[in-house]
Amino acid sequence: MSAGTWIIVGGSSAIARACARRVAAAGADVVLAGRDRADLEHSAADLRVRFGVDARVTEFDATNPDAPAALVAGVQQAARPLNLLLAFATMPEQAAVEADRALLRRGFAVNLVAAAALLDSFAPLLEAQGAGRVLVFGSVAGDRGRRSNYAYGAAKAGLAAFVEGFGARMAPAGVSVTLVKPGFTDTGLTWGKRGMALAASPESVARAALAAVAAGRPVSYAPWFWRWIMLVIRLLPGRVMRRLSI
Amino acid sequence: MSALRSSDWASRRVAGWGRALTADMALARPERVADIGRAIAAAGPGGAIARGGGRSYGDAALGAAGFGIELGRLDRLLAFDPTSGALVAEAGVTFADLLAVFLPRGFLAPVTPGTGFATLGGALANDVHGKNHDRVGSFGDHVLWFDLVLASGETRRVTPDSDPELFRATIGGIGLTGVVSTLAVKLLRAPSTAFKVRMAPMAGLEPFLAALEGARAAAGYSVGWIDGLARGGALGRGVLETAEFADPPQPSFRPRRRLSVPIALPLVKRASIALLNRFYAARTGQTGQERIVPAEAFLYPLDALGNWNRLYGRKGFAQFQCVLPDAGAAAGLRALLQAPEREGVPPALVVIKTLGIAGRGYLSFALRGVTLALDVAMTGRTPALLERLADIALDHGGRVYLAKDAALSATQFARMYPQAEKLRAVKARVDPDGRFCSAMAQRLGLMATRA
Ligand SMILES: Cc1cc2nc3c(=O)[nH]c(=O)nc-3n(C[C@H](O)[C@H](O)[C@H](O)COP(=O)(O)OP(=O)(O)OC[C@H]3O[C@@H](n4cnc5c(N)ncnc54)[C@H](O)[C@@H]3O)c2cc1C
Numbered sequence: 001m002s003a004g005t006w007i008i009v010g011g012s013s014a015i016a017r018a019c020a021r022r023v024a025a026a027g028a029d030v031v032l033a034g035r036d037r038a039d040l041e042h043s044a045a046d047l048r049v050r051f052g053v054d055a056r057v058t059e060f061d062a063t064n065p066d067a068p069a070a071l072v073a074g075v076q077q078a079a080r081p082l083n084l085l086l087a088f089a090t091m092p093e094q095a096a097v098e099a100d101r102a103l104l105r106r107g108f109a110v111n112l113v114a115a116a117a118l119l120d121s122f123a124p125l126l127e128a129q130g131a132g133r134v135l136v137f138g139s140v141a142g143d144r145g146r147r148s149n150y151a152y153g154a155a156k157a158g159l160a161a162f163v164e165g166f167g168a169r170m171a172p173a174g175v176s177v178t179l180v181k182p183g184f185t186d187t188g189l190t191w192g193k194r195g196m197a198l199a200a201s202p203e204s205v206a207r208a209a210l211a212a213v214a215a216g217r218p219v220s221y222a223p224w225f226w227r228w229i230m231l232v233i234r235l236l237p238g239r240v241m242r243r244l245s246i
Numbered sequence: 247m248s249a250l251r252s253s254d255w256a257s258r259r260v261a262g263w264g265r266a267l268t269a270d271m272a273l274a275r276p277e278r279v280a281d282i283g284r285a286i287a288a289a290g291p292g293g294a295i296a297r298g299g300g301r302s303y304g305d306a307a308l309g310a311a312g313f314g315i316e317l318g319r320l321d322r323l324l325a326f327d328p329t330s331g332a333l334v335a336e337a338g339v340t341f342a343d344l345l346a347v348f349l350p351r352g353f354l355a356p357v358t359p360g361t362g363f364a365t366l367g368g369a370l371a372n373d374v375h376g377k378n379h380d381r382v383g384s385f386g387d388h389v390l391w392f393d394l395v396l397a398s399g400e401t402r403r404v405t406p407d408s409d410p411e412l413f414r415a416t417i418g419g420i421g422l423t424g425v426v427s428t429l430a431v432k433l434l435r436a437p438s439t440a441f442k443v444r445m446a447p448m449a450g451l452e453p454f455l456a457a458l459e460g461a462r463a464a465a466g467y468s469v470g471w472i473d474g475l476a477r478g479g480a481l482g483r484g485v486l487e488t489a490e491f492a493d494p495p496q497p498s499f500r501p502r503r504r505l506s507v508p509i510a511l512p513l514v515k516r517a518s519i520a521l522l523n524r525f526y527a528a529r530t531g532q533t534g535q536e537r538i539v540p541a542e543a544f545l546y547p548l549d550a551l552g553n554w555n556r557l558y559g560r561k562g563f564a565q566f567q568c569v570l571p572d573a574g575a576a577a578g579l580r581a582l583l584q585a586p587e588r589e590g591v592p593p594a595l596v597v598i599k600t601l602g603i604a605g606r607g608y609l610s611f612a613l614r615g616v617t618l619a620l621d622v623a624m625t626g627r628t629p630a631l632l633e634r635l636a637d638i639a640l641d642h643g644g645r646v647y648l649a650k651d652a653a654l655s656a657t658q659f660a661r662m663y664p665q666a667e668k669l670r671a672v673k674a675r676v677d678p679d680g681r682f683c684s685a686m687a688q689r690l691g692l693m694a695t696r697a
Contacts, residue, residue, distance in 0.1 A: 014277055014319070039278040042336065046322035050347055188277045188319075192256035 003027035004132070005078040007071070009060055009118065010088025012039050014187035015137065018206035019085060024051040029079050033060035033071055034088070054079070062088050062114035063106070068121035081132040084122055086115050089137070089152075091189060097151045104151055111155035116162045123166075127173040134170065134177040135213050136163050140221070142181070143230050146246055160219075167218050176216040180209040183226035255288075260297075260314065262304045265510075265555055265562030266624045267652050269308040269685060273297070275316040279336070279427045282315060283399040286425065286681060289313035293397075293681040296421040298368030299340060301361050303565045304652030305685035306372070306420045310693075315425055317367050323347065324428065331433040332390060337367030337426045342546065344433075349541055354436040357385040362546040367426045372649040373418030373610040375617075376545075377467040377489070380602040382434070384612050386417035387605070392429035397681035401427065406606070415672035418607025420648055422673055422682050422692060440492040440499075441467070441544040446534040447527065451482025451583070455576055458486065458600050458616070466490045467544075468600065473523040474586065474593035474620065475516070481583055484596070485530045492538045499540045506552030512559025514623055516592045558623050563594075566632055567619035567647040568639035569601055575616040578642030582618055582635060589631040595621040608665040608672075611647045619650065629653060648686065656691035666692065 006023045008016050011032035020030050024047040032040045032055065040057040047055035058074050060067050075082060090110045097103045115136065126132050141149050142156030160179055167177030184190055186199040205222045212220035221227040236244075255272035262268075274285035274294075286294060292311025299318070300307055307314070317338035325334040331353060333344075342362025344355050359374040368374075373386040382388070391405040394416060406413050416423045448454040454470060461468035465488035472484035529535075548554055555563070570578040579598075586593045597619045605612045620635070622628055632653040636646050645662035646654055660666060670692065673680075680693050687693050 012278065036278065036280075038280065042279065042322045042324060045324045049323040049326045188254075188275070191275055192254040 002079055002081075003029075004081040004083055005029040005031060005075070006083045006085055007031045007033065007075055007078070008085045008087065009033045009071070010062075010086065011043060011057075012036050013087050013089075014202040015182065015185060015205050015209075016085065016087035017043055018202040019087070019135070019210060020047060020055075021050070022206050022210050023083075024053045024055065027051070027053065028083070029054040031056055031058055031075055031078060033058050035059065035061055060088075062110045065117070067114070068118040071118070072121050072125060081129050082122075082125065083133045084119075084126075084135070086118065086134075086136045088115070089139075091149070091152050094147075094149045094151060107151050108155050108158075111152065112158045112162075115159055119162070119166050123169065126170060126175045130174050132175045133213050134166075134175065135209060136177070136179050137209070138163070138179045138181045140181045140183055140226055140230050143234055144236075144241060146241070147244075148246055164218065176213065178209075178213045178217055179219045180205075180212055180222050181220070181226065181230070182209075182222045183229070255313070260300070260308060261562070262306070262308060262652060263301050263555055264303040264564050264624070264652060265558070265560075266564055267305045267308060267685070269305070269312065271309050271312050271314045273314045273316050275319055277319045279320060282320075282395045282425050282427055283401070285315045286395060286397065287399055289315075289681070293679075293683040295682060295684040296337075296367060296371070296425045298338065298365030298371075299361075299363040301359070301364045301368065302372065302648075303650045304648075305689065306648055306651075307368075308685040310683045310685045310688045317365060317425070317427075320427065326433075328353075331435065332430055333433050334428065334430045335366055336428055337365060337370075337392075339366050340364065341366075341369070342542075342549070345542060345545070348433060349436060349439050352436055353433040354541070356382050356388045356432065356434040358545055360546065360548065362542070362549050366429055366431065370417060370426055370429060371419060371421045372647075373605045373607045373612070374649065375599075375601060375612055377469040377599060379612060380462045380468075380600055381466065383603055384418075384605040384610060385431075386607055386610065387603075388432045389417065390430040390432060392416065393427045394424040395427050396424045397677040397679065411668065411672050412676060414606055414608050415669045416607070418605055418610040418648075419669060420609065420686060421684060422669065422687055423676055424682060436491060436541075438491045438494045438496055440496040440538050440540050441489040442492040442536065443487055443489040443539050443544055444534065444536045445530045446486045446488075447530050447532060448482070448484050448486050450480055451576065451579060454482050454484060454486065454598070455579075455616070458598065461486065461488050462600050462602075464488075470598040471526065472583070472596035472598055472618075473527065474583070474596040475520055475523060477587070481580065484598075485526060489544060496538065496540075502540075502542065502550055504550060504552060507554055507556040510556045510558075510560045512561075512623070513557045514559075514563070514594045519592055519594050558594075561624040563621055563623050564628055564632060564652050565619055565621050565650040566635045566653075567617060567650040568635070568644045569611065569613055569615045569617040569647070570639065570642045570644035571613060571615040574642040578638060578644060579616065579618055581638045581642075582620070585634050585638060586620065586622060586631060589627045589634065591622045591625060591627055591631050593620040593622050595619075608669040609648065609663055611645065611649070613645070615644070617647070619647075651686070654690060656689065659690040666690075670694065
């Protein structure tokens with residue numbers, strides 16, 4: 001079987017970039033989808049120069065309801081099997097969300113609705129090819145409703161449930177579906193924030209995520225130790241959770 | 247889909263590689279080229295300075311007003327033409343990365359500094375030289391063009407012909423004209439992935455200089471190591487390394503072990519230096535020896551030990567590097583090698599190389615002559631030693647390398663770099679408000695004095 005193609009949606013994020021390099025290093029072609037075409041073109045060029053794979057860019061705006069169908073139509077010619085990686089998200093401050101209901105809606109629209117719609121749009125194609133891998137980036141924020149970012153967390157919790165069910169749907173067709181929840185990662189999103197001294201590099205998160213994909217795991221934390229941190233946090237009684245300002 | 251937050255600032259205490267000079271800085275770390283302009287605009291009054299790998303020893307990459315723009319995340323290769331060797335890349339690409347990608351394909355950076363952690367942007371801004379300067383010149387000699395993000399936020403593609411003054415002000419211009427986002431540089435054909443290195447013992451300064459002179463034409467690469475503690479007739483004794491690409495096929499090498507110094511621990515003392523010098527001389531033997539080594543180990547010997555700069559302890563260290571024109575070099579080198587003992591500061595590492603043609607930049611370091619680099623621990627007497635060494639260099643028509651410098655006075659600098667005035671003129675044109683400023687630029691009097 002050829003290495004096929006990875007369609008990476010939200011390709012400008014640091015974690016997506018690191019994943020793109022890893023899959024391209026293994027010989028896969030790459031389609032980078034996102035809004036910032038100029039930036040994505042740099043990443044696509046990088047993959048071509050470094051790994052000699054076919055890498056191209058296509059526009060994708062998660063707030064556009066027609067975008068998933070357009071993406072499916074646009075990748076018909078790509079080398080099979082197709083694999084799908086979802087790395088787009090919007091994470092405004094919780095306070096900003098509380099002050100602006102449009103931001104609240106937009107968060108769900110992008111982080112949950114668009115992601116679910118995209119997976120759903122690819123379902124027939126994935127089932128028909130009878131192979132392929134799907135990697136969705138969730139968040140540890142989806143494991144509990146935390147005072148500091150529950151709007152974002154709620155969308156990611158919804159996404160986690162969707163991905164679990166989607167995985168069950170894809171399994172008979174031989175398509176694996178993996179949800180990876182990165183802990184703090186050293187990216188533009190966390191740069192300058194407090195308490196990020198131990199943030200993992202995007203490369204290490206990508207390595208862990210793609211290892212989970214290769215192993216066909218349905219859910220995985222990256223790096224691994226977040227599994228234990230989140231186990232403790234999930235076990236905290238609601239009473240305690242409310243008093244923690246995390 | 248993230249909101250563009252990557253030009254937010256992170257507060258960090260930043261040190262030069264020598265760890266003696268530090269600054270509390272607010273750093274932006276753009277992940278997209280377009281964010282560079284945003285960071286420039288968002289920096290406070292007094293302006294920002296670009297930072298690459300942070301491998302310059304002094305304050306070249308320390309912000310005077312505290313704002314820094316780190317290029318490390320802009321590390322993408324954009325185009326490569328195997329026919330001409332022309333590579334287009336973002337400025338944050340490191341030399342180690344280049345070597346890993348291109349050496350297996352038969353290409354190598356034409357000029358590389360002695361550490362793979364340096365970035366292409368940093369190499370351009372210091373117009374760096376390698377162990378093959380006599381043959382190929384400085385890094386800037388191989389730059390075809392670069393994209394420069396100016397103070398206004400505008401990005402301009404600069405070639406040697408489109409704006410010769412801006413080109414020459416930026417090559418070796420220590421980041422003072424703007425931020426290089428992307429550059430095109432011509433890679434060199436590399437017939438193999440290993441070097442054949444010949445090590446020859448040198449009994450003293452005179453024979454050493456004669457051998458270096460011979461190597462200029464005869465060897466592809468050459469570098470000398472001097473025992474800085476040797477005195478009298480043995481002054482300047484050491485080992486000359488000359489190297490060529492090895493003939494393929496190469497033996498397979500074990501991957502390099504990587505160790506790292508975890509904390510600042512002052513291990514570099516007179517006794518340990520003497521031990522190391524003896525070890526190095528013993529390894530070379532009386533008659534010299536020849537070895538085949540992987541390119542990485544030959545070009546970046548110190549990179550095998552991460553954070554080796556911590557070996558000098560919490561006070562850090564300084565590297566003094568100057569170049570002396572061939573004419574007065576012998577006398578000047580003698581004086582330079584004798585000076586540390588006078589101040590009671592033993593040099594830990596002493597490296598000697600020859601340089602060929604002068605660089606293209608107004609502040610390019612290279613000129614035809616001999617360059618000497620001395621690493622010394624930071625002690626109470628080190629500043630006096632550095633001042634003395636710079637004066638010796640001046641007396642012999644030489645100049646100090648800004649990539650290493652932490653100590654020059656504005657007066658010494660002005661005498662060493664007569665073309666600084668031209669850089670100031672370009673800066674007045676493209677950056678009249680001084681949006682790009684480093685602690686070094688302020689120390690050396692490169693910023694316009696404001697009324
Ligand atoms: C072990 C070691 C060995 C070395 N050997 C050599 C050698 O053999 N020959 C040699 O010439 N040098 C050598 N150096 C010095 C080193 O090559 C230079 O200091 C080089 O500039 C470091 O690159 P950097 O990316 O770390 O830049 P930094 O140290 O981060 O910055 C250096 C300067 O470049 C500017 N700059 C960086 N990026 C940009 C950009 N994108 N746009 C505009 N300005 C920018 C900064 O403002 C600053 O003025 C060595 C250093 C070390 C630590």
